[in-house]
Amino acid sequence: MSSPKQIDLTVNGQKYSGRAEPRTLLTHFLRDELGLTGTHIGCIVGKCGACTIILNGKAVKSCLLFASQVEGSDILTVEGLAKGSQLHPIQEAFWEHHGLQCGYCTPGMLMATYDLLKRNPHPTEAEIREGITGNLCMCTGYVNIVKAVKAAAEKMAPSPKMRPGEPTPRAGKRKTPSRPVR
């Protein structure tokens, strides 16, 4: 039982094949079988987010998935952000704002940021902090990480076209404040 099976995936736009037992975690498959070691193994119990990747367009923790569950999927890992030697704007922003200390959480932070800015190109500081709740920086370097995410948003988003009398993109679609009333 549980013999290795072939898994075919598209990672960073390239087709990959490898073999995995049913119990092989996607993190281990990416690192050990495909050689893509940019995806880090942190806590390995789904808390720290260092293993965050984009699976079929959505951020997930690759240590909470078996490789065999995602056969045929389209994956983006941290290796897929830069174009050759041209860093992705998120990577540039993390560099420029020193959004890392030891760097261990960085691949996951970059991918969580990628996901956040795709959903919300102009996040507030509170939305940035909420957006990276699934990622832990053990160095506690969050201040610069938040600055970097903000800078990345500015680099990536075309400046919102403001017309007089129009609400800003951030205003409007806000839910009832969830702050509890006593």
Add this chain to the structure above:
Amino acid sequence: MIPRPFELHSPSTLSEATSLLKNVDDSKALAGGQSLVPLMKLRLVSPANIVDLGKIPGLSYIREGKNRLVIGSMTTHNEVASSPVINKRCETLSEAASKIGDQQVRNRGTIGGTICHADPAGDVPAAVVALDAEFKVVGHHHRRVIKARDFFEDIFTTSLGRDEILTEVRVPVLSPRSGGAYLKLGRGASDLATVGVAAVVTLDNAGACKDARLGLAGVGSTPIRATRAEDVLKGQTPSDDLVAEAGEKASEMSNPSSDIRGSAEYKREMVKVYVRRAIRQSLARI
């Protein structure tokens, strides 16, 4: 942190899946895997056979019926949380879904999965109990509907049969002049509820409380319907004293244990506070 070896089955139909669950020894259904996979890695559970529901089409949807919202069991928490229909018709459920884990977990975890996992500190179980939801269940050669209040039996234990799969969550649409909320006290990000309170309050035209439903998370071996607190509110015009009394009654009905998230005493106090806040938030939304 690697699970014990197991065989993975990837059925493409529900009948194939129920047949596997019935006929294969020591089998367990896998939905989004955000609770089961960590348990398997910690080797707290080690099923010999995993039946992955992820390849079965047609289990992920949100539909608005005349009298109820209908949600496919493989719909993810983020899909529930960001659904305009659920946001508009049932804030209790959208808030509960939005407070689970973190973004990555909500992208993968499913409404059916978290209900069947039946963690007493889970957010959605308390919400579906308060909402009087029903679950459509498919077994090998049979189907049935289980009411949320009959579903949760004990910690991680439900009334689901071994060959049964929860395929749909049905939430009755709230009456006019209703408001709802889900409030959660957690230890920072990504944690289960230390205390969670799901509330729905309905007023009549005179402003008296026609109906009140409260579900508590994290303070018992199952999600708890705080019926004695509901009785305090029904027929009365909400006031500070009445809301405080409801909090007291809910706290009396809770039965928390002391653990890493806090002492039993602390949790009982927090039930009072969060029940008060949840009722007021619900009233503010009517």
